[in-house]
Amino acid sequence: MTGTLVLAGTPIGDIADAPPRLVAELAAADIVAAEDTRRLRRLTQALDVRTSGRVVSYFEGNEAARTPELADALAEGARVLLVTDAGMPSVSDPGYRLVAAAVERGIRVTAVPGPSAVLTALALSGLPVDRFCFEGFLPRKRGERLARLREEAGERRTLVYFEAPHRLAATLAAMAEVFGAERRAAVCRELTKTYEEVKRGPLAELAAWAAEGVRGEITIVVEGAAPPAPQSLDAAELARRVAVREEAGERRKEAIAAVAQDAGLPKREVFDAVVAEKQR
Incomplete structure (x- = not known):
């Protein structure tokens, strides 16, 4: 047993x-x-x-x-x-x-x-919590840290990170550089402890605050990327983009969903474009 x-x-x-x-x-x-x-x-x-x-x-x-x-x-x-x-x-x-x-x-x-520091910080952040992803600690070296952040720049879900206090200012500055100075975030410090603090604001503002020095256990919550503005694409171009994805091995349903997301359009509009193109 x-x-x-x-x-x-x-x-x-x-x-x-x-x-x-x-x-x-x-x-x-x-x-x-x-x-x-x-x-x-x-x-x-x-x-x-x-x-x-x-x-x-x-x-x-x-x-x-x-x-x-x-x-x-x-x-x-x-x-x-x-x-x-x-x-x-x-x-x-x-x-x-x-x-x-x-x-x-x-x-x-x-x-x-x-x-859980992750869930506690999310709940206190004041940012959307219906969908989120946990990214743990970022790389310590600046180049590697920036590369990771660039990979995550388009993530639509709320992002949660852990960070050491002595690297907080550099990390927030890197986030402001990659995600944008006005992207909303919250720095949650010493959660559930005597000196608990939640500092909310744009990333650039938080980076300036952290530059003065911050102590304690840190969890960072960052707002997800805004959805892309709808693109002005005609039906033929939408159908072409779907066809390219299908030729690369994607199923039509997934290809339509991906094109719709990239273009900032409803999936139904892309589907109708594909049907119309095939009827020509």
Whole structure:
């Protein structure tokens, strides 16, 4: 009988946000794999809970080497609890490798939902949250950072990033350069902690604010790109663009949708153009 891997969300600031199930899982786990065993000790002391199982470190430096060991323990029936320093394991934190290994072996994986800096920042940002994408940390080198941002410049969904405080000003300046100085954003700092702060405004304004120096854990939320202005294209040109995509291997439905999005037009208008062109 195989064991169970439990991914446990931990508080991102306020210890009172710890779910009751986290306390129960910490007490019951056969193995607790922690990103930082010292922070785990502070967590258990704050929650007044004693771990009865073995505690091992599981962080970026030993994740690849330790995963097989934990996977073997799971296969032998152990209940393994994975906790990171704050938030949900696997989200810009260790965990993905172990989840993948457990899934490959047919081992049950479950979670104790907990606080999330991504969702908390989204909710507080004042920006659209119906569709969003999480981009984690940007590259540290300026050239690589700009290249990544250029790839994301046309993204219509709200974007969420993590960033270190000492790189915040440079990152916001790069975003203003690539996305546009007036693109709306929110910098969420020290979420759920005593000095929580949410600074909202255009990217250029936020970059100037951050240049004075900012401390704490940072989450950036950026408004998605505006939809393109409708292009003035006749029916023949719309049909030609669809035909080019079809010749490249796209199905007609997908080709029509892509052309409509690029042109800023309703899909029905492009469909009608294709039909009209074929009837000529």
